[in-house]
Amino acid sequence: MNANGVAAVAKSYQTFNPRAYLQNNYMPPRANFTSEEFAVPWKLRCLADAFATGDIHGRTLIDIGTGPTIYQLLSACDYFEEIVATDYLEVNRAEIYSWVHDNNVGAFDWSPYIQHVCRIEGKGEPWKEKEQKLKKKMTKILPIDVHQPNPLGYELSPPANALVSAFCLEAVSPDRPSFDRALRNVTTLLKPGGHFLMIGALEESFYLAGEAKLSVVPMKEADIKESFANSGYRVRNFRSYDMPPSLKIGVDDVQGIFFIHAQKSA
Numbered sequence: 001m002n003a004n005g006v007a008a009v010a011k012s013y014q015t016f017n018p019r020a021y022l023q024n025n026y027m028p029p030r031a032n033f034t035s036e037e038f039a040v041p042w043k044l045r046c047l048a049d050a051f052a053t054g055d056i057h058g059r060t061l062i063d064i065g066t067g068p069t070i071y072q073l074l075s076a077c078d079y080f081e082e083i084v085a086t087d088y089l090e091v092n093r094a095e096i097y098s099w100v101h102d103n104n105v106g107a108f109d110w111s112p113y114i115q116h117v118c119r120i121e122g123k124g125e126p127w128k129e130k131e132q133k134l135k136k137k138m139t140k141i142l143p144i145d146v147h148q149p150n151p152l153g154y155e156l157s158p159p160a161n162a163l164v165s166a167f168c169l170e171a172v173s174p175d176r177p178s179f180d181r182a183l184r185n186v187t188t189l190l191k192p193g194g195h196f197l198m199i200g201a202l203e204e205s206f207y208l209a210g211e212a213k214l215s216v217v218p219m220k221e222a223d224i225k226e227s228f229a230n231s232g233y234r235v236r237n238f239r240s241y242d243m244p245p246s247l248k249i250g251v252d253d254v255q256g257i258f259f260i261h262a263q264k265s266a
């Protein structure tokens, strides 16, 4: 157990600035909705397509390491009764709480994302209806530590029907063994036969969030698939995206993005 490494990661996150992080990754140029060649529409498409199959549904979905973002939940909200957001930092949980409860006063403006998802889902759903639906389903915003055997601090019963996670495990694990342990830890939250949709960074070694410079364990496609296989998953789908030079803007050294849909063995 790389306890020193995990402690160093925790320390580095003390200066994580959610607003700077949102500015770096969820505003233009990375938040460009004009073409699916851009990172954000690509991520939203992966999630919309996965949920559109109808294979992924149930009572509870848990988002692992929600951060200050909600886009990763937009296509999930039609398929679950309850959506649980989680994050290690109170500042991130507060961002989510503010968006869910404070009538968007002072919260980040996710409306372009909600409008885009309604467009690509093609159900003619008014975006304000989707926004209200997601807020209503986000009933819990919990602390989490993926390096703990019980990441939520307690045994979850019943386990979740599905997990979603965006850019978390590789950004909080000092090395590959730590990533694999964290994946095994969060897998205890998922029921056998449950689905895990993960989006993450390929070959990234650092990213910036205000004064914080966070280390990332560089992962390749083969590493991700191997980690999931070693944690008892069958890989249902894997897609990857190469970062165009126009989106390499100095806020990180990410080379690409992966999307994996994996199912926990029954």
Ligand SMILES: Nc1ncnc2c1ncn2[C@@H]1O[C@@H](CSCCNC[C@@H]2Cc3ccc([N+](=O)[O-])cc3CN2)[C@@H](O)[C@H]1O
Binding pocket: 010, 013, 016, 025, 030, 039, 040, 064, 065, 066, 067, 068, 087, 088, 089, 092, 144, 145, 146, 147, 166, 167, 168, 171, 172, 201, 204, 207, 247, 252, 254
């Ligand atoms: N022990 C822990 N357990 C659980 N969560 C923890 C723990 N420690 C920190 N956290 C929590 O996990 C963190 C998740 S945010 C991690 C950001 N990952 C890197 C960033 C992401 C990104 C986004 C978008 C695009 N793009 O091109 O569109 C590219 C990239 C590449 N760079 C943060 O919420 C922290 O609060």
